[in-house]
Amino acid sequence: MKSVNASVDEKRLWDDLMALASFGAREDGGVCRHALSREDIASREWLIGKARERGYRIAADSAANLFLTRFGCDNDLPPVLAGSHMDSQPAGGKFDGAYGVLAAFEALRALDDAGLETARPVTAVAWTNEEGGRFHIPCTGSRAFVSGKVPEPDQTDEEGVTLADALKRTLDAAPDVERIAPGFPVHAYVEPHIEQGPVLEAEGLPIGVVTGIQGVRWFNVTVTGEPGHAGTVPHAIRRDAFQATLRAVSALSTLMEDPDDVVRFTVGHVSVVPNSPNTIPSSVRFSIDFRHPERGVLDARAARIADLIAREVRPCTAEVAMTTSMQPVVFPDQITGAIAKAADTEGLKHRALASGAFHDAAHIASVCPSGMIFIPCRGGLSHHPDEWATPEHCAAGARVLAGALAQLAA
Template sequence: MNELRINGPRLWTSLMDLARIGATDKGGVKRLALTDLDRQGRDLVVQWGRDAGLAITVDRIGNVFMRREGSNPALAPVVTGSHIDTQPTGGKFDGNYGVLAGLEVIRTLNDHGIQTEAPIEVAFWTNEEGSRFVPVMMGSGVFCGAFSLETACAARDTEGKSVGEELARIGYAGEQTPGDHPIGAYFEAHIEQGPVLEDADKVIGVVPAVMGLSWYDCTVSGMEAHAGPTPMGLRRDALQVATTIMQEVVAIANRYPPYGRGTVGMVQVFPNSRNVIPGQVKFSIDLRNVNDALLNTMHEEITAFIDKTRQDSGLSIDLERVSYYPPCPFHPDCVDAVRAATATLGYSSMDVVSGAGHDAIYVARLAPAGMIFVPCKDGISHNEIEDAQPGHLEAGCNVLLHAMLARAGAPAGPEDAARTIRQPTQPEVVA
């Protein structure tokens, strides 16, 4: 069984075929959730699943599950997947790779006539990107109960169209209640979306955890005044005060290496005029860490700094935490399965903590979960020039194949591919 490998050229062809739906002039993909292009992408992947003999189930938030039966259908399935919706300036691989790698695992098992004891399923989750509807990771979030189906279906895009209406329009408002679909274990293959693997010249990233994050909206209110007649000491300059807070965001992150992150990504200056002292500045703050205690410390430090800045400057400063996701450690059995498969296959590897959110975060609340990373060129993602080497994608899919077989129960060698072995005992679920 250790000699088993996926068909790399077939995986690449599937990726390129799906990328034609919503293809952009710069070589990327724009296939926003629940648009007509998303429907076309869904229809294509579902048809490929049916061609591979898979049974299709769709739940009420539009999550799709494609099932290959095992010799013991009573066992909870070993599931893999990701998403096929993209950013407005998305690439060919973000999310799509995880779904089509799962499909390639199924095709490879079919090619070799291998039956697992537990069923194997490929899932793709609705609106992971959150670029048309919020919240992000919507389908997996509803599935695990992070927020309600009613809340998600009521979300509207900038044109006033709701998730519920669009699901019905494209034909993917299924009948199954989200969360009623059992999962025995979950693996997600993904491009890294960062530069670490490429910089270290490693093929496989073993993902032990995903960073937690705290998002804030900060508003500093001063007073607009003429830039010429107003002396420096008499100004109530909202921008100058805001920039001290922005610098502290970076300083806090640097105090907690190696996983401290601090970013100000959005800034709005009012009145935004060349010769007017800014009277109000609104900006975002993004703090991340893989350690929840450190993330809470970072939260306490930014709030304390703002309290002091408010007192020292005399300006009104409002800080609102708008999102919080705790760090997500993946199940050690799934992490070990990825690590063991990588070693068996002889690929170079390293541990990589994910700084981006993935559907696996929510699935991990319900079942043992793990992730597999492969490099992407220059660490670039959420960009039309996003790229990955076919050999790296093939390697990641091979690791996925063997990790899933370790969980699902598979023949011990090619000579006895017709028989199955017992599925490993399910460990206690950790979130």
């Protein structure tokens, strides 16, 4: 009989990745699979079908997090979890999130195929709405798992659909799936993911053992001015919400300047009302994404944002709301050690590195020992249709995961 690691099937995993990418496929080769969308629901059905073939326990909680469990010898023991998310950015790629879920599913099958019995159950998980693209609260699913309730169920997408309704629709589409309460005890959590940065590729390493995740603050800003006719209203009396936004974002960019280029500051979402060429904008809503590995830097600069915006938008007014605050996370040696050991066993070179992006693991880390496995991605590119990882690297990550899960669940 083959070892667990050797039972990882590179072609099977790759075929699954390509199959999952067909749900919400974009013409440019990318993927647009918003959380709880028709495409997301169809991709869940596809994965549930594969889990059913294997005889796994299939369950979902009120946040529509999907749990596929391979039974252990003692199913009263808290399981070892592995996985990621299946939703994508609007112009996303085939690997961000999807790889983690399918690598975990492949690890379960490798445990089967190797005939390995584990003491603990091992569960592949797909967390809901990690990207926050449709409902602007990222990691909805892993947050719900940690807190025991869905955050902001009344929030709406651009079409006015509430999160609660979208969750109901998704759960109703899979009536045969067992319903469980969110937030059960977990022994350990491992999340495989593409690096979304350039380090592993540049150093020619197949595996990154992730030491932690930088912290993040998200803000929604609404600037309110006064509409008017573009041809008649004198500039002296205008309250143009877009010009005010321009001043505010310009000042924020100065606040966020960093000679070491460690601060990450992005205004990614901007919507202008009424958005007509010959009407002075009456309001603008924009997002702020601000990240840094040190809590002190995050707190100090975040504290200055609201006052700075209020000053810059005059004579307009602004409302500034912090929607997300995640402290930097450090993963424990128990998990990083298991991952490093699994990679060593496989003869795969690896290095320690921190995550620039945040992940569901940042939330789950608050309820159990957690960690992440990175594989290289081409050009460090992600959140992009051209996002790419090789079949070899995908399989290597799944082998390291399978080895780590075998240790943690033994």
